[in-house]
Amino acid sequence: MHQDHPEVFPQRHTMSASGGGRRALRVGLGGPVGSGKTATVAALCRALRDEVAIGVVTNDIYTREDADFLLRQAVLAPERITAVETGACPHTAIRDDISANLEAVEDLEEQAGPLDLVLLESGGDNLTATFSKGLVDVQIFVIDVAGGDDIPRKGGPGVTTSDLLVVNKVDLAEHVGADLDRMATDAAAQRGGLPTVFTSVARGQGIEPVAAWIRERLARKAAGAA
């Protein structure tokens, strides 16, 4: 085959095409349908928007529903929120073919000016969906107690490898008969040393540990870049 270049390891084209300059910390939020990803994104925006410049990319299964929810909640200015349509395959758009999401992030940074933090919310999918490392720096996996307290024990890439596991809707635990202690034990066993937090985002509880975790990641990135 014709080759007019020396064989070098190609640069990361998945990085911003414009190159140089500040690049936001990209945080992926994945998890099953209904576990509270969008509510978590909204709560994170409220908790962090006065400290850092935030943008949000949603990956809706059915177009702009999640983006529209965030717009209605007015958690950010409209130009800071964008939606990617995923062609009925939300996991493909965050893992196998991330080109549309990369473009959405770049367009956000172009339209809204330099951002510190971009939250990418996946379309609700199953337990195997994870974000590509070409798309995000770190990822949060959101499950909820109503989905079954055996999810941490069952594992799967989201539960075992996410940088932060969020177990949401703990206020429902007694109603659905979920054993929170067991979930915590199973999660710890599955995740090695990776952290897990328990939240009730819709009740306004527990977002602070998640926000603090992101703050710590932002600080670590700033230190690394300096």
Next chain:
Amino acid sequence: MSGERGAAATGDERTAGGVRTASGVTGAARIRAVPDGRGGTALPLLTGEGALAVRRTRTAPPGAAVTLVGAMSAPLGGDRLRVDVEVGAGARLTVGSAAATVALPGRERRPAAYDVRLTLAEDAVLHWLPEPVIAAAGSDLRMTMRAEVAPGALLVLREELVLGRHGEPPGRLVSRLTLTVDGRTVLDQELAAGRGAAPGWDGPAGLAGHRAAGQLLLVGAEGATLLPRVLTTRADAVQAAATPLAGAPATLVTALAPDARELRPLLIRTLHAALAPSPHPRPALATAP
């Protein structure tokens, strides 16, 4: 007239309406419009040869109007028709036709050709509004329409293609429409339909059973770009969209209908909406499904 067509031709032979050659009947019309210096439009060139005749028709000032008359019945296989229209700077012209053009099968198996060239100088106005072209069963017609428009000119072009006369299978029709604005090609598209056209022409991505296809091309008309893009709902018999073209103030309206009768009203309504003086020319056109 069709009786005269029946006389088989060998070599060149003058007939009542046209010049018959070995390659079929030829017809040519040439029209040039220029300002007459008194606020009106003069037609220093107005000729029809062979199968095509042209008549100046009464019109309200300041423009001129011309009607194309098919001196013979229609393009048959092997015929070659050509119309050249040139509208000079500041002139205003409307061209229509006396009747539908019906493509019929010829004695020769070769396709008929119908080529139209429209040239608009700066600030010229041309309304090209002929009657439909009908591809009768067994016919084979290749049409090209090329419009070259200078900046500031206004072109309104209507094309209606009907596949088959009532209840008959369609002949083959290939129509290519090319628009240049200020020398740059901003539209180049071809519709091919009927027996012998590429497979799938009548399928769910093609005409899907529609038998009339209409185009309205609006160049330089300010209202055209304000049209709603979706003109009909999925439940309507006529399917239409208005699409602003890239790189020029031009909009193409594409419409499909079961037959010619249902096509025309949509095109007329859209045309009026686009040319209405109101800043919000959005009369009774649906905007969403």
Next chain:
Amino acid sequence: MSAALLLLADGRFPAGGHAHSGGAETAVAEGRITDAATLAEFCRGRLHTTGLVAAALAAAATAGADPLALDGAADARTPSPVLRAVSRRLGRQLLRAARAAWPSPALDRLGAARPRGAHQPVVLGVAARAAGLTPLDAARATAYEAVSSPATATVRLLALDPFESAAVLARLGPEVDAVAEAAEAAARRALSEGLDALPAASAPLLDIGAERHAAWPTRLFTS
């Protein structure tokens, strides 16, 4: 047949195609695609119109025609603003993947000249050239994409049996090859006669359907 062609034409090549149905979502919703037979007719119509045009644009780009002139020719052959935007978006996504796969100054120049994206077939043609492929290869990949995109989408939209969808694509194979060859021949003519020699075949319902699809409040596919 080169392995680079297999990669370029692979539906899993990360160039954004998975989120597009090639007009199939509208046709399914409007009852024009209901089964394997109507899917085949839809694919056939798309192949011989916009598929032919796209394949010729791609082949011309691979053969060395000016990509920016071809980009203008693609605009002129795409009256629907929705479809123009889709083509440019996919072109931008393909460029990103192609630059990673086959780094080349030609791809860099195209990206710099059209930062919001050149038309997808033009990018594909330039990428094919960078990968050492022929104009016919580029035409083949593009013509195949014209049918594989709606066929893949219909499996998701109608829960069509994936074996039936694969059979549809297999039966269309000879027509895809023929369209690719016609596209390559047209591209060769365009190099000597100018871009007017490129085909301009259109499918009115694809244009109208794309405009309507973009106005839907909810949909599965971007186009």
